[in-house]
Amino acid sequence: MKKLTNKLLNWLNAEDTSVFDNAMELKMQEPKEEKEETVEQRMRDRLHIKDEVYSESETKEVKVLRIIYRTLAIILCAFIAYNLLIAVSWLPRTGEFDKPVNNEVSARYIEKGLQETGAVNIVTGMILDYRAFDTFGESNVLNIATITVLILLRRNKKKLPNEIEEKENDRLLEPKNDVILQKAATFLVPAIFLFGIYVILNGHLSPGGGFSGGAIIGAGLILYVSAFGFEKTEKFFTEKTQKVISLSALLFYCLAKSYSFFTGANELESHIPLGKAGAILSSGLILPLNICVGLVVAVTMYTFYCMFRKGEF
Amino acid sequence: MGPNLWANFGEAVSMILFCIGFANLLLHKNLIKKIIGLNIMDSSIYLFLALKGYIAGHTVPIVVDGVQSVDAYINPIPSGLVLTGIVVSVSVTALMLSLTIRLYRRYQTLDLDEISKRLKKEGL
Numbered sequence: 223m224k225k226l227t228n229k230l231l232n233w234l235n236a237e238d239t240s241v242f243d244n245a246m247e248l249k250m251q252e253p254k255e256e257k258e259e260t261v262e263q264r265m266r267d268r269l270h271i272k273d274e275v276y277s278e279s280e281t282k283e284v285k286v287l288r289i290i291y292r293t294l295a296i297i298l299c300a301f302i303a304y305n306l307l308i309a310v311s312w313l314p315r316t317g318e319f320d321k322p323v324n325n326e327v328s329a330r331y332i333e334k335g336l337q338e339t340g341a342v343n344i345v346t347g348m349i350l351d352y353r354a355f356d357t358f359g360e361s362n363v364l365n366i367a368t369i370t371v372l373i374l375l376r377r378n379k380k381k382l383p384n385e386i387e388e389k390e391n392d393r394l395l396e397p398k399n400d401v402i403l404q405k406a407a408t409f410l411v412p413a414i415f416l417f418g419i420y421v422i423l424n425g426h427l428s429p430g431g432g433f434s435g436g437a438i439i440g441a442g443l444i445l446y447v448s449a450f451g452f453e454k455t456e457k458f459f460t461e462k463t464q465k466v467i468s469l470s471a472l473l474f475y476c477l478a479k480s481y482s483f484f485t486g487a488n489e490l491e492s493h494i495p496l497g498k499a500g501a502i503l504s505s506g507l508i509l510p511l512n513i514c515v516g517l518v519v520a521v522t523m524y525t526f527y528c529m530f531r532k533g534e535f
Numbered sequence: 536m537g538p539n540l541w542a543n544f545g546e547a548v549s550m551i552l553f554c555i556g557f558a559n560l561l562l563h564k565n566l567i568k569k570i571i572g573l574n575i576m577d578s579s580i581y582l583f584l585a586l587k588g589y590i591a592g593h594t595v596p597i598v599v600d601g602v603q604s605v606d607a608y609i610n611p612i613p614s615g616l617v618l619t620g621i622v623v624s625v626s627v628t629a630l631m632l633s634l635t636i637r638l639y640r641r642y643q644t645l646d647l648d649e650i651s652k653r654l655k656k657e658g659l
Binding site for chain 1: 604606613618
């Protein structure tokens with residue numbers, strides 16, 4: 223009796239197909255073949271739907287309107303270009319020193335920047351010290367863009383069973399074991415990561431900084447994924463990693479810069495040493511802030527790639 | 536026309552690029568091409584800002600040998616503005632491309648006219 227109920231339950235849950243053995247003829251489904259007539263019929267139906275249901279057929283009025291629209295658009299663009307060129311022709315000459323752009327603000331950044339921020343690279347000192355609030359907003363813009371892309375493109379895991387097949391298809395489409403790509407990536411990826419870390423850490427000494435270094439590291443991660451597949455990256459980069467890295471970097475940026483702004487605005491003594499100009503460990507908060515920005519940018523680049531490619535990490 | 540059009544040919548090129556991008560936005564029906572047009576407009580603005588900060592004969596704003604004179608370095612402010620612009624452009628492009636992917640999944644086309652026609656038919 224128990225055996226029978228077990229068998230029945232198995233059959234109900236479709237776990238055991240042995241009951242069908244010899245009782246049913248199981249055959250693979252053949253691929254669907256279409257005759258020429260049916261294809262013609264289908265195309266005619268499509269045209270019919272296009273014309274009657276959606277009324278997308280090109281009437282004469284639509285064509286005339288389209289021509290008028292295009293000519294008007296070109297005339298508008300030419301008009302805007304003419305006006306902008308007139309404005310450009312009255313601007314001060316390029317490369318001249320005496321123009322209103324070179325005012326006391328940039329003079330202050332150049333003359334006092336090294337003493338006030340400790341950064342040899344004046345642009346980095348400007349964007350991460352004088353205008354650090356602006357850079358904080360930029361990092362937040364990147365984070366918000368990541369969140370919206372996640373909302374729009376992330377695949378719902380519980381939704382449909384046929385989406386699992388789609389995912390498997392993506393994995394099949396990956397160039398697995400592509401020897402040339404893998405050999406190249408073995409050499410290139412560590413070099414790219416090292417170069418990105420160098421650019422981030424030397425942001426206050428040489429050209430570069432958090433944004434460019436983060437973009438380089440993100441490109442290295444994307445190369446790694448394309449060479450070795452998502453199975454390798456899942457081990458160290460999941461959705462949780464993205465959340466933790468970007469949010470903690472933004473939080474640290476916010477707290478550190480709040481301290482600096484608070485002490486600066488109230489003329490209190492700041493406990494952050496500026497260090498000796500030109501050394502790696504110098505210029506106060508600029509190095510940690512560069513690292514934060516670089517982490518946010520790298521994570522954002524990689525998340526964009528994953529979302530556009532597959533819809534999940 | 537003013538006197539400085541030939542001296543400012545870089546700015547003139549950036550303005551023409553801007554208008555090419557704008558024409559792309561107006562003339563193309565394909566959403567991806569519209570996004571490319573917007574990116575051309577962004578790039579033209581970076582070119583314009585970089586040229587506005589340039590001073591002939593001056594070097595990049597990185598302090599060398601302790602020289603801290605206005606006569607030695609170019610203006611650092613437009614460089615910072617270009618940085619901001621690039622970040623915003625990347626974010627906006629990613630957002631627009633993901634919206635385009637959603638539209639394509641819903642309507643199976645990238646043609647904006649066709650999408651708006653179907654929207655009208657659906658009563659939205």
